[in-house]
Amino acid sequence: AGVDALAPLESTVSDAERFRDAAFLPLRCACGARFAFGGIVASRDYVVSFHGIKCAACAAVLPTLRVTAQLERIIRAHISRYYAGWLVCDDSACGIATRQISVYGKRCIGLSGTAHGCKGIMRYRYSDKALYNQLLYLDSIFDIEKAKKGLLKPFEGPEALSHALVEALAVHNAVFFGVCRGVVQKYLSDCGRRYVDMGGLFNFMEK
Ligand SMILES: [Zn+2]
Numbered sequence: 001a002g003v004d005a006l007a008p009l010e011s012t013v014s015d016a017e018r019f020r021d022a023a024f025l026p027l028r029c030a031c032g033a034r035f036a037f038g039g040i041v042a043s044r045d046y047v048v049s050f051h052g053i054k055c056a057a058c059a060a061v062l063p064t065l066r067v068t069a070q071l072e073r074i075i076r077a078h079i080s081r082y083y084a085g086w087l088v089c090d091d092s093a094c095g096i097a098t099r100q101i102s103v104y105g106k107r108c109i110g111l112s113g114t115a116h117g118c119k120g121i122m123r124y125r126y127s128d129k130a131l132y133n134q135l136l137y138l139d140s141i142f143d144i145e146k147a148k149k150g151l152l153k154p155f156e157g158p159e160a161l162s163h164a165l166v167e168a169l170a171v172h173n174a175v176f177f178g179v180c181r182g183v184v185q186k187y188l189s190d191c192g193r194r195y196v197d198m199g200g201l202f203n204f205m206e207k
C-alpha cells in the first residue's frame with residue numbers, strides 16, 4: 001500500500017487536483033481579520049504586495065514573524081490531529097470511530113464489539129498520506145517557482161493575477177517566502193521519513 005499510495009504524489013497530477021483536500025493556511029491579522037492564504041494567487045481577502053502579505057480588511061502588511069508563528073502552529077495542529085490516531089468505519093450506516101486498532105485488524109468491531117455486527121473497514125480518519133500531502137501543500141504556497149509557473153491551487157472566484165505581476169511579486173517576496181518554506185521543510189523531512197515507515201503499519205492493516 002505504501003508504494004501505491006505514493007503514486008498520486010508524482011508530478012503528473014496538477015496541484016489543484018493533488019491538493020484538492022488540503023486546507024489553505026489560515027492567517028489572522030493584528031486587526032482581527034482572518035483569511036485563508038494560498039500563496040501568490042488572486043484572493044478577495046489578501047494581496048501579496050512587494051513587501052509581504054497585505055490584509056485586505058485593514059491594508060496592513062503582516063510581519064514575517066506573525067506569519068511564521070501561525071504557520072508553525074497550524075503545522076503542529078495538523079500533526080497532533082494525525083497523532084490522535086482516530087480510525088473510522090467506512091460503512092456510513094455504522095460510522096463508529098475509535099482510537100483502538102482491534103484484534104480483528106482492519107475489520108470494524110461494530111456496536112457489539114465482536115467484529116460480527118458490521119461489514120465495514122476501519123480507516124484512518126486523518127491518514128499519514130493526508131498529513132504528508134497537507135505539508136506538501138503548505139510548502140507549495142511559499143514556492144515562488146510554482147507561483148511563477150501558475151501551478152498553485154487557486155481560490156474559486158477572483159480573476160487570476162497577470163503572469164508579469166506574479167513574476168515581480170515572486171522576486172520581491174523570495175526571501176520572506178524562503179523563511180516560511182524553511183518552517184515547513186523542518187516538519188516535512190520528518191514526516192516524509194515517517195510516511196515511509198507508516199507503509200509498514202498499513203501493510204499490517206491491509207491483512
Ligand atoms: Zn488586517
Ligand SMILES: [Zn+2]
Nearest residue numbers: 089094108118
Ligand atoms: Zn462499522
